[in-house]
Amino acid sequence: MPLEPLALTLALVHFGVPLAYYWYAKTVWLPKPWNLKLDEAYKPKVTIILPTYNEARIIEERLNNLYEQDYPKELLSIVVVDSASTDGTLELVEKWVMEHKDIECKILREKCRRGMVPAINYALKTNEFSGDIIVFTDADALWPTTALKNIVKYFADERVGVVTASVTYRKCGKPTTENVYRSYYNRLRVAESKKHSTPIHNGPLIAFRKDLLYKMGLLPEYTGNDDSTPASVAAFMGYRAIQIDEVVVEEYIRKKQFWRKVRRSQHLIIHFLKTKKYVKSKNLYKYSKDLEIIWRIEWFLHIVNPWLLAASFTLFLLSCMTSLSPFSFGVLSMGTLLLGSKAYRTWILQQLCLVIAAIKNLKSIEIAWSK
Ligand code: GDP
Ligand code: MN
DSSP states (O other), X not given: OTHHHHHHHHHHHHHHHHHHHHHHIIIXXXXXXXXXXXXXXXXXXXXXXXXXXXXXXXXXXXXXXXXXXXXXXXXXXXXXXXXOOSSSHHHHHHHHHHHOTTSEEEEEEESSOOOHHHHHHHHHHHTOOOOSEEEEOOTTEEOOTTHHHHHXXXXXXXXXXEEEXXXXXXXXXXXXXXXXXXXXXXXXXXXXXXXXOOSOOOTTSEEEEHXXXXXXXXXXXXXXXXXXXXXXXXXXXXXXXXXXXXXXXXEEOOTXXXXXXXXXXXXXXXXXXXXXXXXXXXXXXOOXXXXXXXXXXXXXXXXXXXXXXXXXXXXXXHHHHHHOOHHHHHHHHHHHHGGGSHHHHXXXXXXXXXXXXXXXXXXXXXXXXXX
């Protein structure tokens, strides 16, 4: 019998903390102005780094999409870094480069596959590019033509170190219902960015001030992501690392979307466990109260909160089975019925991802993942 009050408390904390945080961020932080010095006329040199591993199916479409950016071609360069693709990706890139001589496009080849982050670091180490701003993107992303110019103008303010775009999902070329949840998610990221920085960034488009990447000693390789981790390192170094809502890019949903989310959650968990310590160990850490608040709440939401739901569910189930408690039965039935709501279902799946990811992390983390 005493199981129920505990189970109920855990559930209330699990749902209450993120709801309260979301509500606060949305009503207090989100409406704030950026308070940054934006400048449409600021046109630095930009280098786009596109890592590829077996992307023959979509690589041409991706390069065409970058080519169509509304940004002066003489200020733009592309670096494709490939890690021994076996499906003809490189041949397609070479052909594309021959056919598009009016844009600088370099190809870097790794002899064997070590993962996306090592590949990007390999590219950064060659230091063969002219851009003041380095943008990472991904083969299965699509940008609107105005993406780059609207991202770049934020760098006119020297306090800005990293800018990422908001993301929506596409399935077979069409928007999906997944975006219902995604819109809450994007709003929270932007709200955190208005306050200081968001600890979670998006691989389909993330732009860095180049010097900063070298100051942090290239991308940390412990998480396997090229977005949230280096962006948060920049934020802990005292720069703003922001997500803007002015640019929205698209990402394709893949067949194994659930397992892709688990893999990304694995990276995020390691990110929250290690990144602050990492920055301190490199003597780059600069204290900011605003950032600490955001980091601690997101840390709680990713590391602790999913387990409160798991524990609460287990306790209700136990109390149902051991004492046939109508209250527990009622709560569990309600929880199941609510799964009819898309936003709630996505939330629950997200918690499941984080729990599975934490367990998988005990074994190993995927730095180079199957496709
Ligand atoms: P997701 O977006 O998180 O699901 O990850 P993707 O599978 O789309 O990978 C992100 C980008 O990194 C894609 O453009 C991949 O082709 C590329 N990529 C993945 N693994 C490697 C790798 O080992 N080496 C290189 N060079 N690129 C990789
Ligand atoms: Mn991708």
